[in-house]
Amino acid sequence: QKEVEQNSGPLSVPEGAIASLNCTYSDRVSQSFFWYRQYSGKSPELIMSIYSNGDKEDGRFTAQLNKASQYVSLLIRDSQPSDSATYLCAVNLDFGNEKLTFGTGTRLTIIP
Amino acid sequence: GAVVSQHPSRVICKSGTSVKIECRSLDFQATTMFWYRQFPKQSLMLMATSNEGSKATYEQGVEKDKFLINHASLTLSTLTVTSAHPEDSSFYICSAAGTGQAYTFGSGTRLTVV
Numbered sequence: 207q208k209e210v211e212q213n214s215g216p217l218s219v220p221e222g223a224i225a226s227l228n229c230t231y232s233d234r235v236s237q238s239f240f241w242y243r244q245y246s247g248k249s250p251e252l253i254m255s256i257y258s259n260g261d262k263e264d265g266r267f268t269a270q271l272n273k274a275s276q277y278v279s280l281l282i283r284d285s286q287p288s289d290s291a292t293y294l295c296a297v298n299l300d301f302g303n304e305k306l307t308f309g310t311g312t313r314l315t316i317i318p
Numbered sequence: 319g320a321v322v323s324q325h326p327s328r329v330i331c332k333s334g335t336s337v338k339i340e341c342r343s344l345d346f347q348a349t350t351m352f353w354y355r356q357f358p359k360q361s362l363m364l365m366a367t368s369n370e371g372s373k374a375t376y377e378q379g380v381e382k383d384k385f386l387i388n389h390a391s392l393t394l395s396t397l398t399v400t401s402a403h404p405e406d407s408s409f410y411i412c413s414a415a416g417t418g419q420a421y422t423f424g425s426g427t428r429l430t431v432v
């Protein structure tokens with residue numbers, strides 16, 4: 207079983223709609239969860255971090271964490287063509303260790 | 319926000335030569351730096367973790383004698399790919415973490431070995 211799993215996509219969403227990205231992880235003691243956006247040929251950039259159960263909103267982005275079900279999701283409201291990218295879920299699986307484990311990423315395409 | 323500078327952005331080298339990649343945290347002290355490699359259409363694969371002043375911890379399958387990592391200060395870490403071969407061609411990315419500071423990625427280095 208992979209430690210951090212994401213649907214590789216591609217996920218196509220009409221412009222203006224809500225894009226929903228999901229991620230599951232294997233280790234119940236995971237503490238820190240991150241969503242990164244990566245454009246082709248570029249390095250990842252941090253969008254959201256979340257540490258507690260529930261929702262965290264930042265502009266058009268909302269991260270949702272459910273530790274009991276071991277999943278974390280990212281919602282993008284009012285999707286824009288510029289949101290087209292690969293979204294990487296990253297989890298700190300080792301308590302007390304700063305190492306992040308990345309999912310394989312979901313490729314998102316916003317259709318104008 | 320936190321900035322991590324990575325150089326060079328692109329490098330082409332001949333097979334058998336060595337290449338050094340630098341990663342600097344510009345506005346915070348990076349107690350830990352991570353080095354990743356990413357092949358086309360694949361996710362980031364952690365190569366090694368380095369703490370300032372300590373030897374790097376390499377992930378399974380990564381040759382420590384081939385990928386030399388130095389983290390001599392709280393703002394600088396280097397990765398040297400020694401005796402590079404075409405199969406080492408990849409996108410190398412560093413990431414820095416500090417106390418109270420979220421992980422920040424450098425801009426990446428595209429290495430092509432010919």
